[in-house]
Amino acid sequence: MNQTVPNQETKKVDTKKIKSLLNRRKGKMKRFLSYCAHCSLCAESCFLYMKYKKDPKYMPSYKVINSLGKLYKKRGNVDWKFLNEIKGIVWKNCVLCGRCYCPIGIHVPSMIAFARTIVRSQEVYPQLDEASPESWL
Amino acid sequence: MFDFVQGPLITIAFIIFILGILFQLIQFFRLTRKKEWGRLPIAYEMKPEKKTAEKILASCLASLNGTLWKTDPVLTVATSVFHVLLILTPLFLLGHNILLDQSCGWSLFSFPEPLSDGLTLIVLLCGVYFLGRRILLAKVRAITTIYDYVVWLIAVAPFLTGFFAYHQWFHYETVMLVHILSGEIMLITIPFTKLGHMLFFFLYRFFIGGEYSFLRGSRTW
Numbered sequence: 015m016n017q018t019v020p021n022q023e024t025k026k027v028d029t030k031k032i033k034s035l036l037n038r039r040k041g042k043m044k045r046f047l048s049y050c051a052h053c054s055l056c057a058e059s060c061f062l063y064m065k066y067k068k069d070p071k072y073m074p075s076y077k078v079i080n081s082l083g084k085l086y087k088k089r090g091n092v093d094w095k096f097l098n099e100i101k102g103i104v105w106k107n108c109v110l111c112g113r114c115y116c117p118i119g120i121h122v123p124s125m126i127a128f129a130r131t132i133v134r135s136q137e138v139y140p141q142l143d144e145a146s147p148e149s150w151l
Numbered sequence: 152m153f154d155f156v157q158g159p160l161i162t163i164a165f166i167i168f169i170l171g172i173l174f175q176l177i178q179f180f181r182l183t184r185k186k187e188w189g190r191l192p193i194a195y196e197m198k199p200e201k202k203t204a205e206k207i208l209a210s211c212l213a214s215l216n217g218t219l220w221k222t223d224p225v226l227t228v229a230t231s232v233f234h235v236l237l238i239l240t241p242l243f244l245l246g247h248n249i250l251l252d253q254s255c256g257w258s259l260f261s262f263p264e265p266l267s268d269g270l271t272l273i274v275l276l277c278g279v280y281f282l283g284r285r286i287l288l289a290k291v292r293a294i295t296t297i298y299d300y301v302v303w304l305i306a307v308a309p310f311l312t313g314f315f316a317y318h319q320w321f322h323y324e325t326v327m328l329v330h331i332l333s334g335e336i337m338l339i340t341i342p343f344t345k346l347g348h349m350l351f352f353f354l355y356r357f358f359i360g361g362e363y364s365f366l367r368g369s370r371t372w
Contacts, residue, residue: 041182049348049355052299053230054291058222070293079294117219117230118348119355 027097027136033090035132040086043128046120047083050075056122059115062107074114074122077103081129097138104129105140156331164335171342172350179354226284233277237306240270241334246317264317271314278307298345305340308333 036043056074057063063072070076081100085092104126114122133139219227241247244267248258262270282303285291312330315321340346 041178045179045351049345049351051345051348052291052294052296054288054294055219055223055226057290068290070290073290073293076294115219118352119359121355 027093029090029092031135032085032092032132035135036085036090039128043082043125044086046125047078047086049118050079050116050120051118053117055117056114059113061111061113062109071103072107074108074116077108078122078125078129082125082132085129085132097133097136100129101133101138101140104133152328156328156335160335161331164338168338168341171339175342175347175350179351225280229277229280233274233281236270236274236277240267240274241309241313243267244313268314268317271310271317274310275307275314278303278310302345305333305337305344305346309337 052075054070054073054075057068057070060072060074063069063074066072081103084096084100088096108126110123110126112123116122130139215221240262243259243262245261245264248261252258261267285295285299285303309330312326312333315326316323316330320326337346341349
Protein backbone atom coordinates (compact mmCIF):
# COMPACT_ATOMS: atom_id res chain seq x y z
CA MET A 15 0.00 0.00 0.00
CA ASN A 16 2.82 2.37 0.90
CA GLN A 17 4.21 1.90 -2.56
CA THR A 18 0.99 3.16 -4.16
CA VAL A 19 0.79 6.32 -2.06
CA PRO A 20 4.40 7.40 -1.65
CA ASN A 21 3.84 10.37 0.61
CA GLN A 22 1.28 8.98 2.97
CA GLU A 23 3.77 8.20 5.76
CA THR A 24 5.01 11.75 5.95
CA LYS A 25 2.30 13.88 4.36
CA LYS A 26 -1.03 14.56 6.04
CA VAL A 27 -4.30 14.32 4.15
CA ASP A 28 -5.19 17.83 3.01
CA THR A 29 -8.79 17.76 4.26
CA LYS A 30 -9.11 21.51 3.64
CA LYS A 31 -8.53 20.99 -0.07
CA ILE A 32 -10.92 18.04 -0.16
CA LYS A 33 -13.58 20.13 1.55
CA SER A 34 -13.17 23.02 -0.86
CA LEU A 35 -13.39 20.63 -3.82
CA LEU A 36 -16.49 18.99 -2.36
CA ASN A 37 -18.12 22.37 -1.78
CA ARG A 38 -17.43 23.49 -5.33
CA ARG A 39 -19.95 21.02 -6.79
CA LYS A 40 -21.97 20.38 -3.65
CA GLY A 41 -25.33 21.51 -5.03
CA LYS A 42 -25.35 19.27 -8.07
CA MET A 43 -23.63 16.24 -6.55
CA LYS A 44 -25.66 16.18 -3.33
CA ARG A 45 -28.83 16.38 -5.38
CA PHE A 46 -27.72 13.47 -7.51
CA LEU A 47 -26.86 11.49 -4.38
CA SER A 48 -30.01 12.31 -2.47
CA TYR A 49 -32.43 11.57 -5.31
CA CYS A 50 -30.97 8.13 -6.04
CA ALA A 51 -33.88 5.84 -5.21
CA HIS A 52 -31.52 2.88 -4.54
CA CYS A 53 -33.46 0.82 -7.09
CA SER A 54 -30.38 -0.95 -8.53
CA LEU A 55 -31.73 -0.70 -12.07
CA CYS A 56 -28.39 0.69 -13.20
CA ALA A 57 -26.72 -2.65 -12.39
CA GLU A 58 -27.17 -4.44 -15.71
CA SER A 59 -26.03 -1.45 -17.74
CA CYS A 60 -22.49 -1.82 -16.34
CA PHE A 61 -20.41 -4.31 -18.32
CA LEU A 62 -18.05 -4.81 -15.36
CA TYR A 63 -21.01 -5.87 -13.19
CA MET A 64 -22.06 -8.36 -15.85
CA LYS A 65 -18.48 -9.56 -16.34
CA TYR A 66 -17.78 -10.13 -12.63
CA LYS A 67 -20.71 -12.52 -12.16
CA LYS A 68 -23.12 -9.78 -11.10
CA ASP A 69 -21.09 -8.83 -8.05
CA PRO A 70 -22.99 -5.91 -6.43
CA LYS A 71 -19.78 -3.99 -5.74
CA TYR A 72 -19.52 -3.28 -9.49
CA MET A 73 -22.97 -1.65 -9.66
CA PRO A 74 -22.76 2.01 -10.72
CA SER A 75 -24.89 3.10 -7.75
CA TYR A 76 -22.79 1.08 -5.29
CA LYS A 77 -19.60 2.64 -6.64
CA VAL A 78 -20.96 6.18 -6.37
CA ILE A 79 -22.51 5.74 -2.92
CA ASN A 80 -19.35 4.20 -1.51
CA SER A 81 -16.95 6.75 -2.98
CA LEU A 82 -18.43 10.22 -3.49
CA GLY A 83 -21.38 9.49 -1.21
CA LYS A 84 -19.09 8.61 1.68
CA LEU A 85 -16.87 11.63 1.00
CA TYR A 86 -19.89 13.91 1.39
CA LYS A 87 -21.14 11.96 4.39
CA LYS A 88 -17.80 12.40 6.15
CA ARG A 89 -17.72 16.06 4.97
CA GLY A 90 -14.22 15.54 3.65
CA ASN A 91 -12.78 14.48 7.03
CA VAL A 92 -11.03 11.39 5.69
CA ASP A 93 -7.77 9.54 6.27
CA TRP A 94 -5.36 7.66 4.02
CA LYS A 95 -7.05 4.36 4.76
CA PHE A 96 -10.34 5.68 3.42
CA LEU A 97 -8.72 7.27 0.36
CA ASN A 98 -7.04 3.97 -0.46
CA GLU A 99 -10.36 2.18 -0.09
CA ILE A 100 -12.10 4.39 -2.62
CA LYS A 101 -9.06 4.36 -4.87
CA GLY A 102 -9.96 0.88 -6.04
CA ILE A 103 -13.58 1.86 -6.60
CA VAL A 104 -12.99 4.98 -8.67
CA TRP A 105 -9.90 3.93 -10.62
CA LYS A 106 -10.33 0.20 -11.06
CA ASN A 107 -13.97 -0.79 -10.64
CA CYS A 108 -15.14 1.91 -13.05
CA VAL A 109 -13.59 2.71 -16.42
CA LEU A 110 -15.79 5.79 -17.07
CA CYS A 111 -17.21 4.28 -20.26
CA GLY A 112 -20.40 6.28 -19.69
CA ARG A 113 -22.77 3.44 -20.50
CA CYS A 114 -24.50 3.33 -17.12
CA TYR A 115 -28.20 3.96 -17.30
CA CYS A 116 -30.25 5.53 -14.53
CA PRO A 117 -34.04 5.55 -14.82
CA ILE A 118 -34.21 8.79 -12.81
CA GLY A 119 -31.54 10.37 -15.01
CA ILE A 120 -28.69 10.67 -12.52
CA HIS A 121 -25.38 11.12 -14.33
CA VAL A 122 -23.13 8.52 -12.73
CA PRO A 123 -19.91 9.07 -14.76
CA SER A 124 -19.67 12.73 -13.75
CA MET A 125 -19.84 11.67 -10.11
CA ILE A 126 -17.12 9.03 -10.44
CA ALA A 127 -14.99 11.53 -12.40
CA PHE A 128 -15.45 14.04 -9.58
CA ALA A 129 -14.45 11.43 -6.98
CA ARG A 130 -11.33 10.79 -9.08
CA THR A 131 -10.54 14.51 -9.07
CA ILE A 132 -10.75 14.54 -5.28
CA VAL A 133 -8.54 11.51 -4.68
CA ARG A 134 -6.12 12.73 -7.34
CA SER A 135 -5.76 15.99 -5.41
CA GLN A 136 -4.23 13.88 -2.62
CA GLU A 137 -1.96 12.05 -5.08
CA VAL A 138 -3.98 8.88 -4.81
CA TYR A 139 -4.02 7.32 -8.25
CA PRO A 140 -2.74 4.15 -9.88
CA GLN A 141 1.03 4.06 -10.28
CA LEU A 142 2.56 2.68 -13.42
CA ASP A 143 5.03 0.54 -11.47
CA GLU A 144 2.43 -1.15 -9.31
CA ALA A 145 2.96 -4.88 -9.35
CA SER A 146 -0.67 -5.84 -9.63
CA PRO A 147 -3.83 -3.79 -9.85
CA GLU A 148 -5.29 -6.19 -7.28
CA SER A 149 -3.05 -4.62 -4.65
CA TRP A 150 -5.21 -1.51 -4.78
CA LEU A 151 -8.04 -3.16 -3.00
CA MET B 152 -54.87 16.27 18.11
CA PHE B 153 -57.51 15.15 15.60
CA ASP B 154 -58.59 18.75 14.99
CA PHE B 155 -55.02 19.87 14.40
CA VAL B 156 -54.21 17.00 12.02
CA GLN B 157 -57.47 17.45 10.14
CA GLY B 158 -57.33 21.24 10.00
CA PRO B 159 -54.24 23.46 10.08
CA LEU B 160 -51.70 20.68 9.49
CA ILE B 161 -53.19 19.97 6.06
CA THR B 162 -52.67 23.61 5.05
CA ILE B 163 -49.18 23.61 6.56
CA ALA B 164 -48.31 20.39 4.70
CA PHE B 165 -49.49 21.79 1.36
CA ILE B 166 -47.64 25.08 1.90
CA ILE B 167 -44.40 23.25 2.80
CA PHE B 168 -44.87 20.95 -0.20
CA ILE B 169 -45.39 23.79 -2.70
CA LEU B 170 -42.78 26.16 -1.25
CA GLY B 171 -40.30 23.29 -0.87
CA ILE B 172 -40.70 22.29 -4.50
CA LEU B 173 -40.39 25.92 -5.65
CA PHE B 174 -37.26 26.34 -3.51
CA GLN B 175 -35.69 23.20 -4.96
CA LEU B 176 -36.54 24.33 -8.51
CA ILE B 177 -35.02 27.77 -8.02
CA GLN B 178 -31.92 26.22 -6.45
CA PHE B 179 -31.67 23.79 -9.37
CA PHE B 180 -31.64 26.61 -11.94
CA ARG B 181 -29.31 28.74 -9.81
CA LEU B 182 -26.75 25.94 -9.92
CA THR B 183 -26.58 26.12 -13.69
CA ARG B 184 -25.82 29.15 -15.77
CA LYS B 185 -26.52 30.27 -19.28
CA LYS B 186 -23.89 29.37 -21.82
CA GLU B 187 -21.77 32.31 -22.85
CA TRP B 188 -22.06 31.58 -26.53
CA GLY B 189 -25.82 31.13 -26.41
CA ARG B 190 -27.31 28.51 -28.63
CA LEU B 191 -25.08 26.33 -30.70
CA PRO B 192 -25.53 26.63 -34.45
CA ILE B 193 -27.08 23.69 -36.21
CA ALA B 194 -24.34 21.81 -38.04
CA TYR B 195 -26.67 19.95 -40.34
CA GLU B 196 -30.33 19.39 -40.82
CA MET B 197 -31.73 15.90 -41.06
CA LYS B 198 -34.10 15.47 -43.91
CA PRO B 199 -37.28 13.89 -42.58
CA GLU B 200 -37.64 10.41 -43.90
CA LYS B 201 -40.96 9.18 -45.21
CA LYS B 202 -42.32 6.95 -42.48
CA THR B 203 -44.91 4.26 -42.82
CA ALA B 204 -46.91 2.91 -39.91
CA GLU B 205 -44.93 -0.35 -39.90
CA LYS B 206 -41.62 1.52 -39.83
CA ILE B 207 -42.72 3.64 -36.89
CA LEU B 208 -43.99 0.59 -35.00
CA ALA B 209 -40.81 -1.38 -35.75
CA SER B 210 -38.59 1.49 -34.57
CA CYS B 211 -40.66 1.86 -31.38
CA LEU B 212 -40.35 -1.85 -30.62
CA ALA B 213 -36.63 -1.82 -31.43
CA SER B 214 -36.04 1.15 -29.15
CA LEU B 215 -37.73 -0.75 -26.29
CA ASN B 216 -34.92 -3.31 -26.49
CA GLY B 217 -32.47 -0.70 -25.29
CA THR B 218 -34.53 0.12 -22.22
CA LEU B 219 -35.25 -1.55 -18.91
CA TRP B 220 -38.09 -3.39 -20.63
CA LYS B 221 -35.47 -5.84 -21.90
CA THR B 222 -33.56 -6.32 -18.62
CA ASP B 223 -36.45 -6.32 -16.14
CA PRO B 224 -39.94 -6.31 -17.71
CA VAL B 225 -41.78 -7.11 -14.45
CA LEU B 226 -40.22 -4.19 -12.61
CA THR B 227 -40.75 -1.88 -15.59
CA VAL B 228 -44.48 -2.61 -15.52
CA ALA B 229 -44.70 -2.53 -11.71
CA THR B 230 -42.85 0.75 -11.33
CA SER B 231 -44.75 2.47 -14.17
CA VAL B 232 -48.12 1.37 -12.81
CA PHE B 233 -47.14 2.22 -9.22
CA HIS B 234 -46.00 5.76 -10.02
CA VAL B 235 -48.95 6.61 -12.26
CA LEU B 236 -51.50 5.28 -9.76
CA LEU B 237 -49.69 6.94 -6.86
CA ILE B 238 -50.74 10.28 -8.36
CA LEU B 239 -54.06 9.38 -9.99
CA THR B 240 -55.75 7.33 -7.25
CA PRO B 241 -55.82 9.99 -4.50
CA LEU B 242 -56.62 12.79 -6.97
CA PHE B 243 -59.76 11.11 -8.31
CA LEU B 244 -60.96 9.43 -5.12
CA LEU B 245 -64.59 10.18 -4.30
CA GLY B 246 -63.99 10.78 -0.58
CA HIS B 247 -61.18 13.27 -1.26
CA ASN B 248 -63.27 15.13 -3.84
CA ILE B 249 -66.23 15.43 -1.47
CA LEU B 250 -63.91 16.96 1.15
CA LEU B 251 -62.45 19.26 -1.50
CA ASP B 252 -65.95 20.34 -2.56
CA GLN B 253 -66.93 21.02 1.05
CA SER B 254 -63.88 23.13 1.79
CA CYS B 255 -63.15 24.86 -1.52
CA GLY B 256 -66.43 24.67 -3.41
CA TRP B 257 -64.94 22.84 -6.37
CA SER B 258 -63.73 19.31 -7.02
CA LEU B 259 -62.26 17.03 -9.63
CA PHE B 260 -63.88 14.18 -11.47
CA SER B 261 -64.16 11.02 -9.32
CA PHE B 262 -63.61 7.36 -10.13
CA PRO B 263 -66.30 4.90 -9.02
CA GLU B 264 -65.47 3.66 -5.53
CA PRO B 265 -64.82 -0.01 -6.43
CA LEU B 266 -62.35 1.16 -9.10
CA SER B 267 -60.46 3.35 -6.61
CA ASP B 268 -60.42 0.41 -4.21
CA GLY B 269 -58.94 -1.84 -6.89
CA LEU B 270 -56.34 0.75 -7.88
CA THR B 271 -55.31 1.15 -4.22
CA LEU B 272 -54.86 -2.60 -4.01
CA ILE B 273 -52.66 -2.52 -7.13
CA VAL B 274 -50.50 0.23 -5.55
CA LEU B 275 -50.16 -1.88 -2.40
CA LEU B 276 -49.23 -4.98 -4.39
CA CYS B 277 -46.57 -3.02 -6.27
CA GLY B 278 -45.32 -1.76 -2.89
CA VAL B 279 -45.06 -5.32 -1.60
CA TYR B 280 -43.14 -6.27 -4.75
CA PHE B 281 -40.65 -3.41 -4.20
CA LEU B 282 -40.19 -4.39 -0.56
CA GLY B 283 -39.67 -8.05 -1.48
CA ARG B 284 -37.16 -7.04 -4.12
CA ARG B 285 -35.29 -4.87 -1.60
CA ILE B 286 -35.08 -7.72 0.89
CA LEU B 287 -34.43 -10.64 -1.44
CA LEU B 288 -32.23 -9.37 -4.29
CA ALA B 289 -28.53 -9.10 -3.44
CA LYS B 290 -27.95 -6.19 -5.79
CA VAL B 291 -30.66 -4.08 -4.15
CA ARG B 292 -29.74 -5.20 -0.64
CA ALA B 293 -26.14 -4.08 -1.21
CA ILE B 294 -27.13 -0.40 -1.26
CA THR B 295 -30.18 -0.54 1.00
CA THR B 296 -30.15 1.36 4.28
CA ILE B 297 -32.79 1.87 6.95
CA TYR B 298 -33.60 5.18 5.26
CA ASP B 299 -34.87 3.29 2.19
CA TYR B 300 -37.36 1.36 4.30
CA VAL B 301 -38.53 4.62 5.91
CA VAL B 302 -39.06 6.19 2.48
CA TRP B 303 -40.93 3.06 1.34
CA LEU B 304 -43.16 3.32 4.41
CA ILE B 305 -43.84 7.03 3.78
CA ALA B 306 -44.95 6.21 0.22
CA VAL B 307 -47.08 3.18 1.05
CA ALA B 308 -48.60 4.16 4.43
CA PRO B 309 -51.27 6.57 3.07
CA PHE B 310 -52.55 3.84 0.73
CA LEU B 311 -52.50 1.11 3.34
CA THR B 312 -54.34 3.21 5.91
CA GLY B 313 -56.72 4.52 3.24
CA PHE B 314 -57.53 0.95 2.27
CA PHE B 315 -58.19 0.06 5.91
CA ALA B 316 -60.32 3.17 6.38
CA TYR B 317 -62.44 2.45 3.28
CA HIS B 318 -63.15 -1.10 4.46
CA GLN B 319 -63.60 0.16 8.04
CA TRP B 320 -61.12 -2.35 9.40
CA PHE B 321 -59.73 -1.74 12.91
CA HIS B 322 -60.74 1.36 14.88
CA TYR B 323 -62.02 3.78 12.20
CA GLU B 324 -61.11 7.09 13.93
CA THR B 325 -57.55 5.97 14.68
CA VAL B 326 -57.03 4.61 11.15
CA MET B 327 -58.36 7.86 9.69
CA LEU B 328 -56.05 9.91 11.91
CA VAL B 329 -53.03 7.85 10.84
CA HIS B 330 -54.19 8.10 7.21
CA ILE B 331 -54.36 11.91 7.25
CA LEU B 332 -51.11 12.16 9.20
CA SER B 333 -49.27 9.82 6.82
CA GLY B 334 -50.50 11.81 3.82
CA GLU B 335 -49.27 15.02 5.40
CA ILE B 336 -45.89 13.46 6.23
CA MET B 337 -45.62 12.39 2.59
CA LEU B 338 -46.34 15.90 1.30
CA ILE B 339 -43.88 17.51 3.73
CA THR B 340 -41.08 15.04 2.99
CA ILE B 341 -41.35 15.07 -0.82
CA PRO B 342 -39.20 18.19 -1.43
CA PHE B 343 -36.52 17.29 1.10
CA THR B 344 -35.98 13.54 0.82
CA LYS B 345 -35.32 11.15 -2.02
CA LEU B 346 -39.04 11.31 -2.77
CA GLY B 347 -37.95 14.52 -4.51
CA HIS B 348 -37.33 12.33 -7.55
CA MET B 349 -40.99 13.12 -8.20
CA LEU B 350 -39.83 16.53 -9.44
CA PHE B 351 -36.26 15.80 -10.46
CA PHE B 352 -37.18 12.80 -12.59
CA PHE B 353 -38.70 15.20 -15.11
CA LEU B 354 -35.82 17.66 -14.90
CA TYR B 355 -33.07 15.05 -15.19
CA ARG B 356 -34.67 12.83 -17.77
CA PHE B 357 -36.48 15.23 -20.04
CA PHE B 358 -35.09 18.71 -19.47
CA ILE B 359 -31.39 17.93 -19.28
CA GLY B 360 -31.84 15.13 -21.82
CA GLY B 361 -33.51 17.65 -24.12
CA GLU B 362 -30.75 20.18 -23.57
CA TYR B 363 -28.26 17.65 -24.84
CA SER B 364 -30.36 16.85 -27.91
CA PHE B 365 -33.10 18.85 -29.55
CA LEU B 366 -32.85 21.97 -27.37
CA ARG B 367 -29.18 22.28 -28.42
CA GLY B 368 -28.01 23.25 -24.94
CA SER B 369 -28.69 26.70 -23.60
CA ARG B 370 -27.35 26.15 -20.07
CA THR B 371 -24.22 24.66 -18.53
CA TRP B 372 -25.01 21.64 -16.41
